[in-house]
Amino acid sequence: MAAGVYSPLAALRRPAMGLVRLGMVLGAVGALSQLLPFIFIARLGELLLAGSPPDRAALAGLGALVVAGLFIGWAANGAALWLTHIADHRIQADVRRALVAKLGRVPLGWYADNTTGAVRKAVQGDLEDLHHMVAHHYVDLTAAIALPLGGIAYLVWLDWRLALLAVASFPIYALAYGWMMRGFAAKMAQLDASFAQVNAAIVEFVHGIVVVKGFGRAGEAHSAYRAAVDGFSDRYAGWVRPLLRLEALTSMALSVPVILLVSLSGGAWLLANGQIAPMDLMAEIMVAVILPQSLLTLNQGLMAERKAAAAASRIDTLLLTPELPGAVHPKLPRDATICFENVSFQYPDGAAALSGINLYCRPGTVTALVGPSGAGKSTLAKLAARFHDATGGVVRIGGVDVRDIAGEVLYRQVGFVLQEVGLLHGSIADNIRLGRPDASMAAVMAAARAAQIHDRIQQLPQGYDSIIGAGAQLSGGEAQRLSIARALLADTPILILDEATAHADPASEARIQDALSAAARGRTVLVIAHRLSSIAGADQIVVMRDGTIAECGQHGALLARGGLYAALWQAEQGEPAC
Missing domain, CATH: 3.40.50.300 (P-loop containing nucleotide triphosphate hydrolases)
Structure with missing residues (x-):
């Protein structure tokens, strides 16, 4: 966000961001700790394949490290979500108090111009979007960034070529995704406008159904609704149909079979030339197959952030509604004139x-x-x-x-x-x-x-x-x-x-x-x-x-x-x- 630009979402979450940031740190620790079992399992494999009887103490130590890694991950993630839920509770309580106070101070005439559905969305649905953003999104997003970065860093430490193998198919999906998201905001605005026309046609038809049926014009009344629905359907299908075909093809680049094929093909060549050890390739495969899930989490997080930003904007608009000024020096009326x-x-x-x-x-x-x-x-x-x-x-x-x-x-x-x-x-x-x-x-x-x-x-x-x-x-x-x-x-x-x-x-x-x-x-x-x-x-x-x-x-x-x-x-x- 540019300096000086007001963000309703940032303003709403600011009072509890200290807890959220601490939760993000713990979320990163929890995500990185999930790599430990993969690393230690690879090392266990090295010991078991060494040819000589394995060192029992070393096996026990690595086993203990695997369990410790799992426990640290569980504890860190649990603590992170506990902190972010406390932060969410504080934000929700503050916003709900502010909304209740605001709704009690706006002019009564304001309610005639604002439907109960719109008010309910602000005080219920929009707060639910903020709940997911604060209580879950930041921890999930941090984990989705820390886990692949940590995994790639580990592979670079083993051999930089293993890191390239792990992400070799990613550019295909990234380019396709960038192409699919071209003009996303404009397309969504068009779809919202089309859907608003559908809603207007429904309301018009329902409100006028008695008159329409009484004068035998039901067919014409239906035609306006059908035209609005067909318009929305054509716009939506025209935009989404080619994207779905491309998504179906490019998502294969992140599928486990393709990732395994790329890793095993490249890894076999490196093994044949004696440039890596077998268990290094095993470590690369285990890291590579968990990376696509991180991308999916990032994508979902971006959508959640857009929803939360829109929800925060609606809440902010409600909180900025002009209030009815209170009496500075209250007086009592003398009669009923x-x-x-x-x-x-x-x-x-x-x-x-x-x-x-x-x-x-x-x-x-x-x-x-x-x-x-x-x-x-x-x-x-x-x-x-x-x-x-x-x-x-x-x-x-x-x-x-x-x-x-x-x-x-x-x-x-x-x-x-x-x-x-x-x-x-x-x-x-x-x-x-x-x-x-x-x-x-x-x-x-x-x-x-x-x-x-x-x-x-x-x-x-x-x-x-x-x-x-x-x-x-x-x-x-x-x-x-x-x-x-x-x-x-x-x-x-x-x-x-x-x-x-x-x-x-x-x-x-x-x-x-x-x-x-x-x-x-x-x-x-x-x-x-x-x-x-x-x-x-x-x-x-x-x-x-x-x-x-x-x-x-x-x-x-x-x-x-x-x-x-x-x-x-x-x-x-x-x-x-x-």
């Missing part, structure tokens, strides 16, 4: 979502946000729960800037029920208790009754002890009512409802609306609605368009005004526009 003062918001890519928003929500009232898709309704509501910070203006809860309210205080004031329900792998009761872990079972059941989900829970084999995803399979509407029960139990004075019935069937919607009515009672409610009939009785209706407030008032007054709200209402009711 929500106030937006000249609020604007831009996404990190610079796209404007809100501009010049001024809105006041009195305690105990219901404010409905309506408008066309993309008008900024969800963004505005989420600013009140501090999913993001406003890029302009101030959002106040109870007269206090939300940036001056400690997180644990803010979320005792503000609860929310979103379109996408987040349920944890745990019991039904624990999922409802998420906002109040110390709540009694009676309180949990009361919240479930108010949310119209108690009877359904009782039908489950283990009732409230049923595990989500294992003993409890809930429909979308049932999961939504469970999240409403969670919000009711949390008992926050402010409640944000983001199109909670958007994906519900008519029967579920009616029950969810009953549950929402119970949840809204006595609270300051900010509700985002896609059906205007469900919010006609709201205390104030805010009509949004292009990130601004187009109209604000009650249902009757907005209809009488004949503006955007009236047009939306007429469209929903199926009436002709005036």
